Amino acid sequence: MFVDKAKIFVKGGDGGDGLISFRRELYVPEGGPAGGDGGRGANVIFRVDEGLRTLVDFRYQKHFKAPRGEKGKVKGMHGAGAEDMIVRIPPGTVIINDDTQEVIADMTRHGQEVVVAKGGRGGRGNIRFATANNPAPYIAENGEEGEERWVVLELKVMADVGLVGFPSVGKSTLLSVVSAAKPKIGAYHFTTITPNLGVVDVGDGRSFVMADLPGLIEGAAEGVGLGHEFLRHVERTRVIIHVVDMAGTEGRDPFEDWMKINDELVKYNAKLAERPQIIAANKMDMPDAGDQLELFKQQLEELADGKEYEIVPISSLTKNGIQELLYKAADLLDALPEAPPLEEVSEIEERKVYRYEKKDNDEFTIRKEEGVYIVESASIERFIKRTNLTSYDAVMRFARIMRNLGVDKALRKEGAKDGDLVQIGDYSFEFFEGADYYFE
Missing domain, CATH: 3.40.50.300 (P-loop containing nucleotide triphosphate hydrolases)
Known part of the structure; x- marks a missing residue:
């Protein structure tokens, strides 16, 4: 069966969570923090295999989810990173982001690789947050979620x-x-x-x-x-x-x-x-x-x-x-020259592996909808997912960062009052003007 087009879902592995732990040793009554970082989530990598001729395998498997990283460990030991998921594709495959229709990669050479969904970073353990003012922090980050997207694979026959x-x-x-x-x-x-x-x-x-x-x-x-x-x-x-x-x-x-x-x-x-x-x-x-x-x-x-x-x-x-x-x-x-007839060979293609990722910054927008102030920012939403909101220290840290970014000031300017609901991503908070921070 010859299949020359397929639509599949790919998701990089989530990063492992950081750990909150403290040294418990004989004759050390007040041991410091010892929670290790979580491991990196696995990338989803597409690799060209000249032994394949069609996309028929993607007719039966349409979801590819890479494994997550290991959680942080005690005594400051880091969790292991997950092994990347390799997905084999035939030469001549064009990978297209289904949402934006942007060409992610044009795969033509045997062994060529591209990271299609990047794994998430591991969360930091509490050993990373120790300071002079807070030598025993109860703060650890959740692992970052791996990238996910729908991609379209189009096979263009490689023939002379x-x-x-x-x-x-x-x-x-x-x-x-x-x-x-x-x-x-x-x-x-x-x-x-x-x-x-x-x-x-x-x-x-x-x-x-x-x-x-x-x-x-x-x-x-x-x-x-x-x-x-x-x-x-x-x-x-x-x-x-x-x-x-x-x-x-x-x-x-x-x-x-x-x-x-x-x-x-x-x-x-x-x-x-x-x-x-x-x-x-x-x-x-x-x-x-x-x-x-x-x-x-x-x-x-x-x-x-x-x-x-x-x-x-x-x-x-x-x-x-x-x-x-x-x-x-x-x-x-x-x-005729050996170069591809239509596509220019770019510098990025000369690298064995390259990442496809969208850069963003800390800019945010605020809009009011049905009495709720909605803060929209890719970086802030990503940060809040990594914050352990069950930890008081972590919530205070999150509040300080929001204040430093100017979110509090912007909310007051938009008319936010004490007790108003503020939504960031999937999370909702009450705004306390006097306290100048969010409280779950």
Whole structure:
């Protein structure tokens, strides 16, 4: 089963909680704090595996949750960090943030990795909060929650040569003749509904991967039929072989067919116009194919678009011209650089692992809704989740930080009075103007 698109949920592991603990040793009646930090939560890492060819595994497993870090320990010992979760994906996979439609990574090389959901930091134990004024703090942080998001995986077939053309022009037959691939062949449209790959042995020591891409139709760039599902795979190919039914067996004009498909390619991605293209004039064993070919060449000369096209007359049935077509495709591949055809290789791709994360700061906004003052800030919400609100010392620390950030002052400016409810994330507090801090 060929699956080239999947939507999955990923979540990094939560960090382990910090520990509140004190030294309890003989002859040490007032031991200091000894609670260790929690361990880091595991990252969810996608790694390219060249042994995979489809996204079929994600059809049955759609949720990936990494393990959380270990809790802090006594005697100042830290909890262990969790082992990262590795998710294998095939080469050619594009990872997209489903919420923002931002491309997180374009995975093309074997072994390439990207952190898709970062694990949370471990909470600090009370040994971290000892000061001269508070040498025995009852403060420890909860572990930070791991990142979570829905991502869309889109697979673009990694092939050197791609066969394009209208349905039933002979692409599948051509692939079956030049390789060991066994695509479905039939005398009806859209026999091929998924890309088929085959390794082509040119015969002179050279070889390349050829993809039989499903037939396109007019309007494919706008999504007509399965246009976008098919066109996605053309982007990866380094050379295009445009198969044309030169005999016009279905009553269509070969030149118009060729023009329409090229137009759809350019509409989908303008850079495809620059891709080297060989025109395979197929079905030359049919009557009138020779006359149609001469007319096609004449129309091509009159086009005058400034680009030269190589036309190779072939017959997939009799195998005439097939070897010449393979030689020309191999020659074109040899002359092309090895760099990806559409995507620029950025500096960030050269690193084995990189993180995708959004930066934020301590800015906040306040709005009033049904009598409740709602404080909105990603950093403050993250901080309050790490605060152990059952500890008096931790609550006092949280109040001091809110005051230092200017939240108290901003609430008074917005009209908050003694006893009014203040909401931060999932937590609600009463505001005490005189005390100048929050109390649960």
